[in-house]
Amino acid sequence: MEPIEIVARLREKFGSEILQDTQFRDQVFVSVKKDRILDICKFLHDDPDTNMDFLADLCGVDYPDNEFRFEVIYNMYSMQHHHRLIVKGMVPENDIVIDSVESIWSTADWHEREACDMFGIVFAGHPDLRRILMPEDWEGYPLRKDYPLKGRKDWEYKGFEELKDLHSHDKEWNIQA
């Protein structure tokens, strides 16, 4: 199936959810509202014609001036049909929660933790949403465009502080909406 046909089928099934689709050098990107992202992903994963069984990548992008500040990019690929579709979940800044797709592709587990770590996007229903690359008690979200490049003015490094018994208190560091 050509990616553009998949978009047509998505429009058929989730008409009002689809915002727009773009094409760049043979790759098709489709932006969708965030509310039914789980249903859309499940449909793309389960439908035998699309069969997107491989989630190649999941990441966030920050556009501070847009209506939807954040995009969550779901890069799906089908091992059987060898087609790729890139779905973008649009997340506004004032409601920065989107459903987790970890239940569909378990590879999304760490990718979502990373997107949360770097952009502060909260994935509802994620089993263990903690910071992953940055330290657990880090403040701010490094990949946002407004995050300062060379240190913060009113911020001072307090020195290394041991986080006691980190492992058994993992759940305390979970990030919620």
Next chain:
Amino acid sequence: MIDDNMNDRSEGVDLLSKELTLNMGPQHPATHGVLRLVLDLDGETVKKITPYVGYLHRGVEKLAENRNYMQILPLTDRLDYISAMSNNIGYCTAVEKTFGIELTERTEYIRTIVGEMSRIANHLLWLATHALDIGAMTVFLYCFRERESILDLFEKLCGARLTTTYTRIGGLKNDASPEWLEQVYKFTDDFPSRVEQYETLIDQNRIWLRRTKGIGYISPEDAINWGLTGPVLRGSGVNYDVRKTQPYGVYDKVKWEVQTAQNGDIYDRYRVRMEEFRQSNSIIRQCIEQIPEGPIISDAHKYVLPPKDRVLNDMESLIHHFVLITKGPLTAPKGEIYVATEVPKGELGFHIVSDGEGRPYRMRVRSPSFVHVSALPKICQGELVADVIANIGSIDIVLGECDR
């Protein structure tokens, strides 16, 4: 009093059956870098593994947003520093696709040759350390002998052994001389017999077989669902290789086959990599036999650095050179693209968002090691603690790439 004690025992409150939490790493020789695992053990059985990563996080994605396209190239060396050549190729391929640059044929051939050499070097280091981890010392020395000759060849080609920075956007740093190609060809003459040597060392070895066969099983469905790629995925019998499905370089012009195995255990992942040695060797030979003469820098002067001798003699080339170095390409097309290449460890993807500036608006690195570490708890669940080491070895991770 006595009765109380009896009751305690019947309820199973016994020191000997207590679960043990064991910390492993981040400074541990068998974790292949700064990976920290916390193991919850019941006796010798692994109940749960919690990996902690990020010790080598350097913010490559953030750095990339503030550098022009040319300046990002050295950062990619430092992702997977064992096969820097492959990363260079992956990044340049992604940027060239974004800009729409056509490469010259000679460039494609040389890139394929160095890409496969880097695959051999990577698999050699993998075999050496993996065998060392599970008790076979000798293989280590033999593998490093051959890896050394590949690194020497890299040094002759571009002056660096590990952090090569050899490719350029739209071309290469310098051409490969006929003598160099001859030396590589000579290396490929000997190499298949060396692979046989490694096999005689471990393939019949009872300890090796007991430590690898039937351990760390991954079913094909799980492998896909967990996002595994590269030899780990092919070891589970899934025929997926970016070089075949989305060809780049000259992989569609040479004869080679995707190597798969059926059982999905550590031994099969080892088999896949051993066969890839032979395939890579044959790809390099075919490339050297077919390689055409011609320029190594493509003719898209708005994006590609002109050759150095032209910069020193031609005003227009000097201007292009100056602008590309200081500001990056001024007329980059707007759009975004995901380009994957098959690096030795799996699928390395670059998702580049370009807003027309001389630097990427966003560069996302999809690194295979990150995904492979995330699958480690699932692979090791319920296995013995000694097999954790074997499993870490078999998924072939580099923490520089995992943490970025």
